[in-house]
Amino acid sequence: MDATAANLLLDHHRDHARDLPWRMTPRDPYRTWLSEVMLQQTTVATVTPRFLRFVERWPTVEALAAAPDEEVLGEWAGLGYYARARNLIACACAVAARGGFPRTEGALRKLPGLGAYTAAAVAAIAFGEDAVAIDTNVERVAARVFGIGDRKAAGEAARGSFPAGRHGEFAEALMDLGASICRPKAPNCPACPIAAQCKARALGSPEAFPAPKVKRVRPHRYGIAWWARRGDEVWLVRRPGSGLLGGMAALPGPEWGEERPAANAIAIHRHGFTHFTLDLMVVPCAEPPPGEGWWQPVGELASAGLPTLYRRAVEAALEAEREPRLAA
Incomplete structure (x- = not known):
């Protein structure tokens, strides 16, 4: 030019x-x-x-x-x-x-x-x-x-x-x-x-122009998000400060892996990250898992600072509770 x-x-x-x-x-x-x-x-x-x-x-x-x-x-x-x-x-x-x-x-x-x-x-x-x-x-x-x-x-x-x-x-x-x-x-x-x-x-x-980027097949992973309720409250945790979604509010759960867990989920949210896709399975539990966290009122979840992955998983779980069904 x-x-x-x-x-x-x-x-x-x-x-x-x-x-x-x-x-x-x-x-x-x-x-x-x-x-x-x-x-x-x-x-x-x-x-x-x-x-x-x-x-x-x-x-x-x-x-x-x-x-x-x-x-x-x-x-x-x-x-x-x-x-x-x-x-x-x-x-x-x-x-x-x-x-x-x-x-x-x-x-x-x-x-x-x-x-x-x-x-x-x-x-x-x-x-x-x-x-x-x-x-x-x-x-x-x-x-x-x-x-x-x-x-x-x-x-x-x-x-x-x-x-x-x-x-x-x-x-x-x-x-x-x-x-x-x-x-x-x-x-x-x-x-x-x-x-x-x-x-x-x-x-x-x-x-x-420019030439299209070559699309790469992203690997797929699975994860569990524990769903602990106490009346109108949900148990949330803060993820570790480093790594993916570091420091963000979240539902508790173990590390994600390549094997689909054998778990009775009430909802599953599929999410796409830059380098992989994830099925996050929301699984009810009677008590919160060990570790620090807090009870968040369901009516105030919007102020919890949940990233999109967990916000959508929570929405899916709440919808499943309103209309019980087995997540596919």
Whole structure:
């Protein structure tokens, strides 16, 4: 993409930029960082209301750092990829301890949980550094403009297109173009300000770029979630701080495995993780299993901070109690 096309895209972005709550003027590094963490593998539509709740509850990084971990993890519940929440807490504490966010990509990269993309995005967008932030939208736009099938190669090819002194604005222009016009399916090429430079459009096959990812068969696992009731209360526990769903509220149960347990479940919730699928079998028990936990009123389960896996399992169990049936 040459300088003329880059300017056309920037001009288009000034008139059509998405109105997002983290795009303040001047940019707040806390909001920029928080939004970038939340948006990893999560849509803008899902993130926007959750972002607003976060900044209303913790308006500064210092406030977030001072919050109890359980409250932050509970507020994160439902956003998925829970390692992000643990990294969020660690990073907030590190930033508060040093008195603010560092202003360079290299220094940001040293903070807990900040990968190459997030560090570049915060440096470019919040601090105006000439750092190159390449996300999946940018990769897709670049793949089509340059006619490159491989996503990563397309992203690397895009690096030379970022105009000096405007890396943050240009990154957001590419991201918005990828989200609203150069969509994965049915791209709106007539509305694209740089369509004349797009090799994929010239070939008549923009949707063929980038090449689709090879889908891998995910292994399947099984798990038991113990269902202990005391009147209108359910026994919940907190998962260990590390590992999958670390630190999140949950129904108690043993480690998941590849063998289907011989258990009389009242409900089964099938859940898809990034690397495997899981059948979580909800099994009644007369008493809570040994270990720390608490009785959560059924009417207040929404405030328990259950991740989607356990929230759906609880919903299935409650439905089974209302209409008894053997889970298939």
